[in-house]
Amino acid sequence: MTACAIETAAEDGAVGRTGITITADGAYAARLAGGRDALFPERWTLGPEPYAVPLPLDQPEERETEVLPLADGRVLIRRRVAGLHALSLLYPTGPGTGELPLGAVESAELRLLPPAPDGRSAYALAPGAQSTAVWLVAGGAFGPEVVAEVPGHCSGGVWLDRAGQILALDRQLGGGPVKAVAVDLGRGGEATPLLQITDDSDDRLLLADLDSGLLLIRSNAPGHDRLGWGVLGSLRPVRFPECLRLADCAVTPFAVQPGQVLMPESCAVALRIDGAAGSWLGVWRPSGRQLHQLAAPDGWLAGAGLWSREGVLQLPYATRAVPCGVARIDGPADSLVPDVITDAKVITEPAPSKWPGGEACWGTGTHVVYKPVPLQQAPLTGGGATG
Structure with a gap:
């Protein structure tokens, strides 16, 4: 449900950074608003009647400044000051x-991770030459502190549990392939393999839904980068739907429908599609084997949004007339009835082949065993890919 900040250029040049970050519970969001030379943090309160509260300080913010909302309505800000990353x-x-x-x-690079599930803590990633530090930058007792040191160069960042203890990172060791690993912050950063599609492939985790276990993956195992999906802790292979492969377009998932307990195939997934004509919206379900392409609402903060449990997609947007708005799209079953978006185009794909054997391996109680997602028996060609 978390949207990451994505830089885009406004048509009138008034907004330099239009990305927005949404809390895990969907209550608040934060972004840098304003003109290119007069950026300031802005907090959004989401809900039936969204509104924005500007949080300007004595001087404008730099474009590289990051903001992150917390569940209590405060906004974490990371600035570069005199060679340090200052946090407030x-x-x-x-x-x-x-x-x-x-x-x-003090670090050459520091990047805020997506909002933690508890809404109170905030973490950041600091890649180094031989290892990557995970910092607790808000919610600790004594200021910023290192909570994990993970060997290798790490990027990405997806939470795998509601306690905010298991974090998926995309790790590269010694110039080898990139592999997603599950990092246990409660054990000092103990890393367990999460994705192992082929020995030489780059396998990255993009999104994970904690209710259903649905994973959205990007891998070059099929020969080039493709979007795929799997299930956390499952023996089933990752699949690479042909309908998510668009010529001359970049397709990036940004939100998964929650509440579909143990039903990953029924989860609706929202995707940002970038092409020569700009950015627009895609909606897809693993069981549907169709990608619905829709025009985005005017002023959409591209790549941002969240699903309700009832299957309503909420897209934050900002225009001169409506500086803080949320467009809502209903997505019943596998057909869409947009409230504010029209001109849907549906792309179909071949019928699926049968799943290989294997049942989902879920832990008992609150303990889950994080196993690598296999793919040795999965189809890597377009003709055998399922939705």
């Missing part, structure tokens, strides 16, 4: 903005 919490206070400094991190 921002909050509205009267007519102005309150700021609570948290400390600073």
Whole structure:
């Protein structure tokens, strides 16, 4: 349900960074708003009647500044100051903005991870020459602290449990292929293989849904980068749907429908599609074997949005007339009845082949065993791929 910040260019040049980040519970969002030379943090309160609260400080923010909303309505901000990464919490206070400094991190690179499931903590990734540090930058007792040191160069970042303890990272060791691993923050960063499609393939995890176990994956195992899907802890192979392969377009998933417990095939997935004509929306279900392509609402903060449990897709947008808005699209079954979006185009794909044998391996209680997702027996060609 989390949207990552994505830079886009506004037609009128008024907005330099239009990405927005949404909390795990969907209650708040934060972004950098304003003109190119006058950027300021802005917090959105989502819901039936969304509204935005500007959080400007004494000077404008740099374009590389990151903001992240917390579940209590405060906004974490990371700035580059005198060679350090300074971290603070921002909050509205009267007519102005309150700021609570948290400390600073000395690192060549520091990137905020997606909002943690608990809504109170915030983490950041600091890749180094031989290892990658995972920092707890908000929610700790004594300011920023390293909670894990993972061998290799790590990127990505997807939460795999609601406690905010198991984090999936895309890791590269010694110039080898990139493989997603499950990192246990409660054990100092103990890493367990998560994706092992082929020995030489780059296998990255893009999204994970905690209710159904649905995983969205990008891998070059089929010979070039393709979008695929699998199930966390399952013996079933990853699949690469042909309908998600669009010529001359980049397709990136950004939200998965929650609440489909143990039913990953029924989850609706929202995708950002980028092509020569701009950015637009795709909606797909593994069971449907169809990609619905839809025009995006005006001012969509491209690549941002979340699903409700009832299957309503919510897309944040900002225009001159509506500076803080959320467009909603109903997605019953596998057909779409857009509220604000029209001109749907459906692309179909071949009928699926039968799943190989194997049942899902789920842990008992709150403990889940994170096993690699296999693919040795899965089809890697378009003719055998299923939806």
